[in-house]
Amino acid sequence: MATSIEKIAAFLKEEELRFSYTEGNHFLRTGFTTQRYRDADGAQLVHLVITVEEDGKFIKVAAPAAYRFHHDGTSFHKLALFQTLLQICHMTKMVQFEYDPDDGEIQAIVEFALEDSMLTRQQLMRTIYALTDALEEYHDAVHDAITGGLPLEKPSELRKNYERFLQERRAERLRRLGATAAEAADDDAPSP
Helix, strand or coil, rough: CCCCCCHHHHHCCCCCCCCCCCCCCCEEEEEEEECCCCCCCCCCEEEEEEEEHHHEEEEEEEEEEECCCCCCCCHHHHHHHHHHHHHHHHHHHHHHCEEEEECCCCEEEEEEEECCCCHHHHHHHHHHHHHHHHHHHHHHHHHHHHHHHHCCCCHHHHHHHHHHHHHHHHHHHHHHHHHHHHHHHHHHHCCC
């Protein structure tokens, strides 16, 4: 067997992470507090379910109900959401999203085959942190897509906007330096 849920529980214990597991199940639950990410209930917490399948040859780390897209959402919002989710998949390693059209649940997931390889603690932790980091980093973009129909900007657009921001910031600093220099010159001028 490539791995077992007991082995995953042992890895989480070694990392001193809290989790819940009922003997006999092929999954366990854990979670992490977040700074930006908020779950569907507004809590700053990402809930994870780690599942072992196919006699330990396949592993899934999932954030079920990471987001919800309500049925009353417009096609425009849905398009922005799906574009954003696909861009996140493109810009990150391993992270995927699944959408259930029946209830609007969006699940973030990392899954991979172990086959005859043994799972290492380093692999497990990289998987967990890749998923939680992606939710944390891109939460605002997903939220904006769901609520405002705003898709995530392309990396090239982000770079252009950042460069524009830097140019504006430099110009503002130069204006302030020029104003400060002019004030200093006025202060140094002899009084009549």
